[in-house]
Amino acid sequence: MAHTPVNHPARPIYRAIGGLTGLYLVVFGALGIIESAGNPFFAQDDTQVLGQGTNLGFSLLSILLGVLVLAGTALGRNIDVVINQWLAYALMVISLGGLAFIRTDANLFNFSIVTVMVIMVAGLVLLMCGMYGKVGSDEERKAFEKARLVL
Template sequence: MQLQDHLPVDHRLGQVYRYSAGAIGLFLIVFGILGFTDNVGFFSTNGDHVLGMTSNGTLSLLSVLFGALLIYGAVRGGNFASTLNISVGVLFILSGFVNLGLLDGDHNFLAFHMRNVIFSFLVGLALMTFGMYGRVTTHLPYDNPYWRSRHPEAARVNPLPPRALPH
């Protein structure tokens, strides 16, 4: 299975990619802004509590940057938003593993605690799931635009029924 850039962009799955990137991006921006308002040190390893998690200046900045990137993906939409969701989701999963190893050490420069690690895993899984939704599977229905672009000969034999026009 491959993610291909030439796949159709004008389908209703694009809304899943857009809304998921926009919602998670908006949450990250709010989290980052609230982290900045507490005036915690930029590299403080203790951090301050924001929305049930800990944050410092570095984590707040990264949250705003990744939130803005996801908002950009939501605005751009289509396959770009899907691929961006998958890529950022992988980064969140990797961040969760790295910061899990740094929890009790002196190198915890993002002030992560266990709630942050769990949040990183959950957001990563959500972004990856929404990015792959309808795009990566072994059993796509024949009317899925990704299936149709991967099987053009079968799509010509089985054309889609015309959509009912509104009255």
């Protein structure tokens, strides 16, 4: 049995927060495409959107990830939980990779420190939404509560 709560009372709030995170990624990506239009795909210049360094490649990736989060939020039925958890881990890896290469020529996504922090926070928020958004039957909820009270 997983250690994530089933039918958490604040589940709709977490689902809405996950959707807002996806919406932020889409808006950031769209603004990034507008700002970096005409630049090379992985340009390493001073292009900034909402105070974050970006380029065309990272803007497109942000839109893709945001659309995936929004699609999962719209579908629900624990699909959003799986999508939020996997994309949360992906965002954290991207953020740590960006931090590792921030002052090198390998900074493909033109990250700045602010970008690293925002992407890491977005990943942590999606992970939280994935942990508390699980839906299940009453039997699953009772089994989780029984196991939780034993611990």
